[in-house]
Amino acid sequence: MTTASANDRLDRLTDYPFTRLATLLSGITPRANVEPTVMSIGEPQHQPPALIDEVLRANAHLWGKYPPVAGTPDWRAAAADWLNRRYALPAGLFDPETSVLPAAGTREALFQTALLAVPERKNGQVPAVLMPNPFYAVYEGAGLLAGGEPVFLPATRETGFLPDLDALDPELLARTALFYLCTPANPQGAAADAAYLTRAIALARQYDFVLAVDECYAEIYLDTPPTGVLEVAAGLDHGGQPWANLLVFHSLSKRSNAAGLRSGFVAGDPTLIARFSRLRSYSNAGTPLPLLAASAALWRDEAHVLENRAAYRAKFAAAEEALQGRYGYYRPAGGFFLWLDVGDGEEATRRLWAEGGIRVLPGAYLTRSLPGEPNAGAPYIRVALVHDTETIARACSAFPRILG
Numbered sequence: 001m002t003t004a005s006a007n008d009r010l011d012r013l014t015d016y017p018f019t020r021l022a023t024l025l026s027g028i029t030p031r032a033n034v035e036p037t038v039m040s041i042g043e044p045q046h047q048p049p050a051l052i053d054e055v056l057r058a059n060a061h062l063w064g065k066y067p068p069v070a071g072t073p074d075w076r077a078a079a080a081d082w083l084n085r086r087y088a089l090p091a092g093l094f095d096p097e098t099s100v101l102p103a104a105g106t107r108e109a110l111f112q113t114a115l116l117a118v119p120e121r122k123n124g125q126v127p128a129v130l131m132p133n134p135f136y137a138v139y140e141g142a143g144l145l146a147g148g149e150p151v152f153l154p155a156t157r158e159t160g161f162l163p164d165l166d167a168l169d170p171e172l173l174a175r176t177a178l179f180y181l182c183t184p185a186n187p188q189g190a191a192a193d194a195a196y197l198t199r200a201i202a203l204a205r206q207y208d209f210v211l212a213v214d215e216c217y218a219e220i221y222l223d224t225p226p227t228g229v230l231e232v233a234a235g236l237d238h239g240g241q242p243w244a245n246l247l248v249f250h251s252l253s254k255r256s257n258a259a260g261l262r263s264g265f266v267a268g269d270p271t272l273i274a275r276f277s278r279l280r281s282y283s284n285a286g287t288p289l290p291l292l293a294a295s296a297a298l299w300r301d302e303a304h305v306l307e308n309r310a311a312y313r314a315k316f317a318a319a320e321e322a323l324q325g326r327y328g329y330y331r332p333a334g335g336f337f338l339w340l341d342v343g344d345g346e347e348a349t350r351r352l353w354a355e356g357g358i359r360v361l362p363g364a365y366l367t368r369s370l371p372g373e374p375n376a377g378a379p380y381i382r383v384a385l386v387h388d389t390e391t392i393a394r395a396c397s398a399f400p401r402i403l404g
């Protein structure tokens with residue numbers, strides 16, 4: 001078959017950021033005797049909780065069953081209880097029967113949200129899919145492959161690392177089908193506050209688009225728990241439809257160091273969740289029952305999450321000590337990334353790999369160039385603080401030696 005008859009939208013995507021990184025670093029061999037330290041990917045290296053194995057073993061008799069799209073009542077209750085606890089939702093407001101679905105991590109549900117939300121035309125025009133710039137690559141892929149037009153909203157230091165909602169053109173909003181918002185943001189770590197989320201919810205309802213809030217870093221923070229869109233929505237005057245136009249995405253990948261479990265959920269507007277269930281009946285394999293049982297146990301356990309947060313505090317302290325405010329270092333409100341202004345992110349990435357065996361990601365690979373402007377992410381590198389404190393201290397203290 002020739003590619004001429006294939007879905008040519010795929011060709012409009014750039015290579016995935018990690019593919020681009022592999023290309024950038026191919027042919028560069030780190031100096032002899034340096035142990036490679038992979039800080040490019042947001043994959044927590046802490047031990048996953050022992051609970052996972054225990055519950056999987058106890059539920060091994062369920063591997064023979066096909067899992068239901070909506071998960072099990074026990075899993076739904078665990079996810080809803082966690083949302084109620086984490087966001088202090090008013091009792092009974094969140095209905096586990098109608099408002100949540102399991103997903104294989106947030107990634108695939110975020111991707112599918114575009115299939116759910118993007119119509120052929122929105123108000124007679126090409127539907128826009130808004131996303132911050134820089135952004136998680138899946139948003140762009142999803143928007144494009146669903147037939148929408150990805151629209152990149154600057155999320156720079158000047159805008160507080162979140163899109164400026166007041167700068168949105170009403171004509172653009174009128175054709176917006178979907179708005180991906182990430183809080184705490186990857187890569188910058190900015191967290192939207194209640195006023196920001198209130199404004200975003202109001203826009204979604206006024207212009208009738210889906211506000212998809214990616215909160216997969218919500219449990220990784222140093223001091224103050226980042227605000228969630230559901231807690232803000234619960235406090236608004238909602239006429240009995242608190243989650244209208246909203247979808248929120250949570251994951252055990254970062255919260256529970258269990259990226260390989262592939263377990264998360266999508267929650268929110270019951271009308272959207274019902275349509276999502278319909279979509280997923282056709283497209284998804286479902287989350288296996290033993291995995292749902294393990295996931296329920298993880299959502300119910302806070303001890304490992306507290307331990308995790310203490311570990312991240314130590315990591316940030318080590319990075320801070322090593323960097324001494326260089327490269328515009330700041331403490332993110334959430335997540336585990338450093339977003340460092342090193343002048344030329346690609347060049348810094350090459351040098352860190354060649355001279356220190358340290359693999360980071362150039363900011364340009366997470367950021368689109370906007371017409372007539374330089375790539376706003378090009379001066380940056382993203383550094384994932386996912387290793388143990390000692391490794392992080394060692395790697396970060398090599399930065400000034402290598403980068404100056």
Ligand SMILES: Cc1ncc(COP(=O)(O)O)c(C=O)c1O
Binds near residue numbers: 251263
């Ligand atoms: C912003 C953001 N959203 C979603 C994901 C997907 O994570 P998962 O599918 O493991 O929940 C990631 C993973 O790194 C991410 O950085």
